[in-house]
Amino acid sequence: MMSTEKKLPLFEIFVRSKRGLDHKHVGSLHAEDHTQALEYARDCYTRRSEGVSLWVVKSSDIVASQEEDASSFYDPMDDKPYRHATHYELPEEVNNM
Secondary structure, eight states, X not given: OOTTSOOOOEEEEEEEOSTTSOOEEEEXXXXXXXHHXXXXXXXXXXXXXXXXXXXXXXXXXXXXXOGGGHHHHSOOOTTOGGGXXXXXXXXXXXXXX
8 A cells, every 4th residue: 555545444343143143253354434344344254145244343443451451350359259159058949050
């Protein structure tokens, strides 16, 4: 791409393969806007009827936690045992829980 050309935004593509399943990230592509990204995604990622639904999301709109922050971000709250089901005793009549 030449330096004088406009740099197109990057979009992340998610495909749902069957009704009732989750959308899965399948790749990225550059496009002018969401509409064009959806058309490109259809052409690139569902040519052989691999999906029933597409999501396109501008990469710059995604905010994510970082792996190195996991210990502080996902505090298991071990100091509050009542939040764990193992804290409660179940009657014998209740089994397979």
